[in-house]
Amino acid sequence: MSSVFARKGARLAAGLVVAALAVTGCGSTDDGADGEKITLTVATFSDFGYEPLIKEFQATHPNITVKTRVTEFDQHHKQLATRLGAGAGTADLEAVEEGYMPQFRQSKDKFYNLADYGAKDLASQWLPWKWQQSLADNGNFVMGLGTDMGGLALCYRSDLFKAAGLPTSRDEVSALWTSWDDYFGVGTRFAASGTKAKWFDGVGNIYTAMLNQIPFGYFDTTDAYVGDTNANVKSAFDKVAAAAANPGMSAKLDPFSQQWNVGFKQGTFATLPCPSWMLGLIKDGSGPENAGKWDIAKIPGGGGNWGGSFLTVPKQGKHPKEAYELAKFLTSPESEAKIFQNVGSLPSQPETLKNPAVLGFKNEYFTNAPVGEIYAKSGESLQPNYRGTRDADVRPVFGRALARVEQGKQSAADAWAQAVSEAAKALGK
Amino acid sequence: MRGRFDRHLTPYLFVAPFFAVFAVFGAYPLLMTLWMSLHDWHLINGAGDWTGLANYTELFSDPDFWNALGNTLSLFVISTVPQLILALFLAALLNTKLRGRTFWRAGVLIPNVVSVVAVALVFAQVFGRDFGIVNWLLGLAGVDPIDWPADVWSSHLAIALIVTWRWTGYNALIYLAAMQAVPNDLYESARLDGASNWRAFWTVTVPMIRPTILFTTVVSTIGGLQLFAEPLLFESKGASTGTGGSDRQYQTITMYLYEKGFTLFDAGYAATIAWVLFLVVALIALVNFALVRRAVASR
Secondary structure (H helix, E strand, O other), X not given: OHHHHHHHHHHHHHHHHHHHHHHOOOOOOOOOOOOOOEEEEEEEEOOOOOHHHHHHHHHHOOOEEEEEEEEOHHHHHHHHHHHHHHOOOOOOEEEEEHHHHHHHHOOHHHEOOHHHHOHHHHHHHOXXXXXXXXXXXXXXXXXXXXXXXXXXXXXXXHHHHHHOOOOOOHHHHHOOOOOHHXXXXXXXXXXXXXXXXXXXXXXXXXXXXXXXXXXXOOEOOOOOEOOOOOHHHHHHHHHHHHHHHOOOOEOOOOOOOHHHHHHHHHOOEEEEEOOOOHHHHHHHHHOHHHOOOEEEEOOOOOOOEOOOEEEEOEOOOOOHHHHHHHHHHHOOHHHHHHHHHHHOOEEOOHHHHOOHHHHXXXXXXXXXXXXXXXXXXXXXXXXXXXXXXXXXXXXXXXHHHHHHHHOOOOOHHHHHHHHHHHHHHHHHO | OHXXXXXXXXXXXXHHHHHXXXXXXXXXXXXXXXXXXXXXXXXXXEEEEXXXXXXXXXXXXXXXXXXXXXXXXXXHHHHHHHHHHHHHHHXXXXXXXXXXXXXXXXXXXXXXXXXXXXXXXXXXXXXXXXXXXXXXXXXXXXXXXXXHHXXXXXXXXXXXXXXXXHHHHHHHHHHHHHHHOOOHHHHHHHHHOOOOHHHHHHHHHHHHOHHHHHHHHHHHHHHHHOOOHHHHHHOOHHHOOOOOOOOOOOOOHHHHHHHHHHHOOEHHXXXXXXXXXXXXXXXXXXXXXXXXXHHHHOO
């Protein structure tokens, strides 16, 4: 029986030890006196487009070998957490996504303060809000250097729009809406046209996009919980819930699920909010047979940011100076411009957003949409969104409430009431 | 003198590796988890304040814990009971003079060696709401498509099916090994006494493999109560928080542990769940042991 528990316990306490044992080889173990050969590891989730840049870096730093480690999104952040807790196994550079920043900011002591290596001199390189997101301890602590961001746009299927008698060109489509009410109004027209496809993929993405357009959501900028009283949150919730209850509107798909991917391939929905990093997912899901059917229009409700990451330097690394140099190189305006052209991650720096190579970039798959111009515009005008320290405790609670409405299990009012009490319980501890 | 020393020490040396490994991977995590459960413990930042039994008090008044316990027991019953009964008959079948015996015997183990991630992917497609095979078949019979993960009964049924599919063959092979050790003369005398195959199965086979049935019951209980991978992978990838659906309808105890410890970084509370689960497993395994021993003995 105890072996049973051992397995359980292992997962909790020493599973971390096991993980640590398995990966100790990955960190940099060799000593790095000047000129001596050292190895740096960069851990990211999904393709950050670093391979060609790393080759460049190694050419100018012959004593440094850079290795990469790529894991799936959730896995990456959970592994980082357990490795930080276990005290071994982190890479020299670890990517942390915006949504996870509040959680890791609570453990800033496990990271090097990049201000000690001169990061503050780089501050003007980023959009001000992106720089703010990288700070802790009232701006005294620089957690990481910003990589990309996720300015919002709206992707739509022009073939389905045509079938429903709606305009198809991106300018005409953008002119269809300013507010989300307009957007849902067009959706009602779309649904009434008798088409089999639904208006949007599911409540998850729409609601996330709406929350990212307001200055703060569940926590105000003093970090006090306002999820139950913030009128902006309630209004977004009610609008999405009302749309979800309308049978023609939602394809009822969980974002990023397998069925969501099938939905792309089968064309079961016509629109979804798409930050620039989403374009790759849409293309992969829809496949070559749907090339030229997607296009990109303006997002209703104004600019907003969804996603984007930071490169952090965990204290377990033995070469913080070199790691910082690498992070600085990978996040430089020149590098960000190259990354945008290679993998489409939107630069978070004003200079790069004005770069002609970025502005002139078009995406063939999306009907040759001028993605450089679209996202650069949305990136410059966007209003950042504040996430509270305990955002991760309450955000999923409200997401699940909308899923219950979408599944027809609860009315909007009941789902909201349950979410409010669950959130209070989650924070009560 | 030296010989006596050897005789005293050597046996201990021989068993020492087990105890050394057990101390590192068994006893240490066990006690460490207990220690963690008595603290306010952050996954990354480590020990906070000593809280004594506060985590336990909170857990016992936590409706989400009782919900997870209920789900776990429900999934355990509807997956383990049919699984073991099915395995028993499957083993009896494999124990006969079947054509291509080795092929069938190896075949039943295949579901068990397939990666659980692959299994979950395939079953997610099978139970897909819009384009799944199950819903398509139901549609032929005029039944409306079912959103399998959305409700308690449908999600439990689907997950139990995955578990049963994965583990029936494994248990069947264990039963088969035990059945092969049953002396043939017992069957011969049973046949001389005019017993049918069915009768021989119940009066010879089952009592003779009783220890094995006990063993599989206990092991399946342990496995069933720790059910984790199948329901977690049943969650869609975008929401792999361990919550088990929009209303925690298929969240098991280990998933709740995962949610608290690895999604919300509350390692102290997760350790508490681990310890309570340990006690629940021990208790149920004991009850099971007693029940099955009596039930099989009375045959």
